[in-house]
Amino acid sequence: MKALCWNGTQRIELTHVPDPGILNPGDVVIRVVLSSVCGSDLHLYNGYVPTMRHGDIIGHEFAGEVVETGPQVKQLKKGDRVVVCSVIACGECHHCTHDEYSLCDNSNPNGHIQEKLYGYPTAAFYGYSHLFGGYAGSHAEYIRVPYADQGCFKIPDGVSWEQAVFVSDAVPTGFMAADMSVKPGDVVAVWGCGGVGQMAIRSAWLKGASRVIAIDKYDYRLAAAKERAGAEIINYEETDVFEELKEMTGGRGPDVCIDAVGMEARSANRFEDVYDKVKQELKLQTDRPSVLREAIRACRKGGVLSVVGVYAAMVDKFPMGLLMNKSITLKTGQQQGQKYIPRLLEFIRDGQMDPSYLLTHRWSLEGGEKGIKCSIIRPINACAWSLRPEPAP
Numbered sequence: 152m153k154a155l156c157w158n159g160t161q162r163i164e165l166t167h168v169p170d171p172g173i174l175n176p177g178d179v180v181i182r183v184v185l186s187s188v189c190g191s192d193l194h195l196y197n198g199y200v201p202t203m204r205h206g207d208i209i210g211h212e213f214a215g216e217v218v219e220t221g222p223q224v225k226q227l228k229k230g231d232r233v234v235v236c237s238v239i240a241c242g243e244c245h246h247c248t249h250d251e252y253s254l255c256d257n258s259n260p261n262g263h264i265q266e267k268l269y270g271y272p273t274a275a276f277y278g279y280s281h282l283f284g285g286y287a288g289s290h291a292e293y294i295r296v297p298y299a300d301q302g303c304f305k306i307p308d309g310v311s312w313e314q315a316v317f318v319s320d321a322v323p324t325g326f327m328a329a330d331m332s333v334k335p336g337d338v339v340a341v342w343g344c345g346g347v348g349q350m351a352i353r354s355a356w357l358k359g360a361s362r363v364i365a366i367d368k369y370d371y372r373l374a375a376a377k378e379r380a381g382a383e384i385i386n387y388e389e390t391d392v393f394e395e396l397k398e399m400t401g402g403r404g405p406d407v408c409i410d411a412v413g414m415e416a417r418s419a420n421r422f423e424d425v426y427d428k429v430k431q432e433l434k435l436q437t438d439r440p441s442v443l444r445e446a447i448r449a450c451r452k453g454g455v456l457s458v459v460g461v462y463a464a465m466v467d468k469f470p471m472g473l474l475m476n477k478s479i480t481l482k483t484g485q486q487q488g489q490k491y492i493p494r495l496l497e498f499i500r501d502g503q504m505d506p507s508y509l510l511t512h513r514w515s516l517e518g519g520e521k522g523i524k525c526s527i528i529r530p531i532n533a534c535a536w537s538l539r540p541e542p543a544p
């Protein structure tokens with residue numbers, strides 16, 4: 152089959168690779184219908200996630216059709232339309248049975264590498280480095296899905312492929328960001344208006360926020376945040392974000408600050424921007440924490456900082472004293488999709504959410520390399536391509 156493989160920093164190539172098959176009795180094989188470029192793919196593309204190897208198939212946000220099932224698969228059959236959670240979880244360990252699927256003890260066969268850095272292993276993800284399991288990703292014609300009864304969710308009638316694909320990752324991540332932080336009546340500020348930020352805004356409304364303020368620098372993303380998700384907007388290159396948030400909240404600050412940016416954050420402060428970039432390039436820090444710094448400063452006293460933007464390991468100049476003295480609660484995590492996806496598919500079926508506007512550009516698998524480059528220069532909102540274009544049901 153054909154797949155998009157990582158062959159070094161900023162080098163993705165269409166490659167012929169062996170077809171996947173059933174390895175364990177709980178596996179299924181999926182024919183990929185849609186696979187989208189998540190912001191996390193860009194961290195891999197830009198070379199910021201360690202333990203990538205030449206020939207690794209990337210991609211983890213996808214939906215498709217079941218073509219083969221292992222003998223122990225109970226809930227799925229050939230022909231089922233499914234969306235697959237980007238997090239791989241066994242469903243049986245202590246963490247999985249406590250709704251903490253992204254902390255699964257069993258799904259990451261390279262957990263021993265992670266233990267050296269993180270102390271304990273976390274769950275694996277599709278196409279997301281050997282540190283996170285070394286599983287083949289979804290920017291391919293077919294993909295093997297382990298623990299399939301746990302990770303595959305049947306797409307209800309009336310929910311299109313274009314809606315379902317984002318339920319793999321951006322929708323549950325944005326929803327979790329709000330679910331772990333927002334209370335009815337809260338004023339919520341969201342940094343980053345990519346797919347995750349857009350879904351965090353929508354989810355903040357669903358959790359009862361009274362106001363949602365979105366921050367980015369790309370006008371088309373801010374326009375989508377305003378027109379599609381109903382947020383007030385701040386362009387961080389044109390306005391001092393801290394002063395503006397203080398002004399907008401009567402001097403108090405937002406109750407909840409959501410980081411939907413992560414390790415490749417930019418800063419309008421040129422010194423900070425260059426400082427973080429140089430330190431990251433020299434491997435003196437793995438991540439650029441300018442959004443964390445700004446959000447901690449802007450957050451109201453006693454507020455909540457909810458971090459779903461991805462960080463790899465170490466950051467410099469983290470304002471621990473501000474976090475502590477302002478009594479800010481820090482909530483974090485890779486998404487717990489298996490907990491949220493059934494509910495989110497119902498929200499979409501019932502018209503309470505529609506993530507399909509995140510799909511602005513489509514490519515064939517052959518054009519996928521161009522698609523990833525296009526996501527980097529960001530002329531678009533969130534990019535996905537149809538690997539095998541098919542009409543929506």
Ligand SMILES: NC(=O)c1ccc[n+]([C@@H]2O[C@H](COP(=O)([O-])OP(=O)(O)OC[C@H]3O[C@@H](n4cnc5c(N)ncnc54)[C@H](O)[C@@H]3O)[C@@H](O)[C@H]2O)c1
Binds near residue numbers: 191348442461462
């Ligand atoms: N926790 C999870 O399970 C999970 C799942 C999916 C994605 N993610 C992560 O969430 C983050 C967002 O994902 P995405 O797909 O929306 O990514 P994206 O790259 O499409 O969007 C990130 C946005 O952040 C903006 N940004 C950069 N610096 C900023 C600043 N100083 N202030 C405000 N905005 C700024 C960029 O302009 C961009 O629009 C990424 O780090 C991604 O890896 C986490």
Ligand SMILES: [Zn+2]
Binds near residue numbers: 189191211212237320
């Ligand atoms: Zn992702």
Ligand SMILES: [Zn+2]
Binds near residue numbers: 241247255
């Ligand atoms: Zn588990």
